[in-house]
Every structure is written in C-alpha cells, then in structure tokens.
Amino acid sequence: MKSFSKIAFLLFLLSPLCFLPAQSTTPLYWTWEKAQKHAHAQNDPQKWDQELLEEDMEYIETDDNSLPIHAGVFPVALYDTPGTGGSNSSYFRKAGKSFMSKSFIVNKGEHNAVYLGEERLQEVYFTFVLLTDFIDTVNYSHATTYAESRNHPHYICEGTLKTQKQNIDFLAMMTGDRNNYAVINMRFFDLRFGQTILIAPQKDGSLRFLQVESPGLNSITAKAYVEKLLDQREILHFFEQAGNI
Numbered sequence: 001m002k003s004f005s006k007i008a009f010l011l012f013l014l015s016p017l018c019f020l021p022a023q024s025t026t027p028l029y030w031t032w033e034k035a036q037k038h039a040h041a042q043n044d045p046q047k048w049d050q051e052l053l054e055e056d057m058e059y060i061e062t063d064d065n066s067l068p069i070h071a072g073v074f075p076v077a078l079y080d081t082p083g084t085g086g087s088n089s090s091y092f093r094k095a096g097k098s099f100m101s102k103s104f105i106v107n108k109g110e111h112n113a114v115y116l117g118e119e120r121l122q123e124v125y126f127t128f129v130l131l132t133d134f135i136d137t138v139n140y141s142h143a144t145t146y147a148e149s150r151n152h153p154h155y156i157c158e159g160t161l162k163t164q165k166q167n168i169d170f171l172a173m174m175t176g177d178r179n180n181y182a183v184i185n186m187r188f189f190d191l192r193f194g195q196t197i198l199i200a201p202q203k204d205g206s207l208r209f210l211q212v213e214s215p216g217l218n219s220i221t222a223k224a225y226v227e228k229l230l231d232q233r234e235i236l237h238f239f240e241q242a243g244n245i
Helices: 002-014 032-042 050-057 222-229 233-239
Strands: 084-094 097-107 122-132 143-148 155-162 167-174 180-184 187-190 196-201 207-212
Touching (some): 084 143, 084 155, 084 222, 097 143, 097 222, 122 155, 122 180, 122 222, 180 196, 187 207, 196 233, 207 233
Antiparallel strands (some): 084 097, 143 155, 155 167, 196 207
16 A cells, blocks of 8 residues: 555656646735626726726827727726836847847736835836847837727737838737737737747748746836847847848
C-alpha cells in the first residue's frame, strides 16, 4: 500500500493539474453582480448620462472615419471614471532601422486601485513597437489612433498604422475583470501573457509578431522601457531578419 501511495503521488506531480497557476487572492473588483447591473443600466434611458451625451454630440461631425472601427456617439449610464491617461508615442532609430511605438494608458480609479497599489497612478494595458519604413513628419498620416473610456470599467483603443505598402489595424482592450486582449490584422493576442507586441512587416506583405512580457508601466516609463527593449540583442535579432522590410 505504501508503494502504491508513492506511485499515485508521483503520478499526481506529473499530471497537468499540478502545473496550473495559483489563483490570485486579490479580490475581484468586477463581479458578476456588478457586470449584470452595468448591462441592465445601459438599456435603461432613465440611467443615461444625458449631459455627457450632449457633450459628445458636439464632436459627432469631427469623428475620424479612418479608424478600423468608427468611434460612434452613444448614451451610457452615469459612471465615475479616472479616464484614460492618453497614449504615449515614441520614435526610435536603431541599427539603421526606424521604429514607432505607442502605449495606451488608464489612470488609477476605483476599478483598478487594488491592483496598482499605493504608488502607481496609471497602468499601461497595451504597447506596440512597429518596424516601419514610413513616418510622415508633416501630417503624421502614418498613424491614426484613438482611446475610449465610455465603456468604463472596460477600456479600449484602436488604430491604423501605415507602412509604404500596407495598413496595420489594431484593437486592444482591458476589461473590468482584468482580462486583456488585442487583435492586430485579425491575429489574436491574450495580453495577460505580455502587453507589448512587436510587429515586423515583411517584404512579401505578411507580418511577424513577437509578444513580450513587460513590467508595470506608466506614461513616464513607457518610452524608456521600449528604448531599453530595442537595445536587447534578441529583440534586434527579431527585427533584423532578412525578410523584414
């Protein structure tokens, strides 16, 4: 019986179950009950923020139609949000190649305070680093991006990036339950396994991606992080492949 117990124990250690990640003990802000209440509120005109809707209507004629998804104007239930921290654009020249990077940021609020701790006032939920052969320094037509907080506590961003021969469209989001995703030219990324995506367009029109885990970033540290990233030998090797533009 003792030898059988040892064998059973060894089999358990070798089973996939023992390699499952430990569940976080951090209390979840966005519970099922809150999500259900939020969904019902969006259907109830009595709960809509009419003042906010009127403010948004002032810009309805100026919406940028060049985005992958048209940013429409719509009513939402009254909410309290810290808003987006905007986006952080950077340009780099490394090893004779040009790069564009952008990070999308959410400010600290009730929905994420328990995850950020006392010191962090922002969080980056998506960063891309694009190898590019086209940067328009006059009209900045090489990139159109947009970030939205109207779906609080879900945050979303989108954009179109242009090289000389193709467009690269993206959509990224962080949900209230801390799930984090991106879609780039229909390639899906689970950003919980790395919020930084490196993009290397190919001469044949295809794309190569590399997903990188990044530390907790903010609007100040994002640029320095990408610059340091591009100094790493393995990252430059990815961008120096013969098939890249």
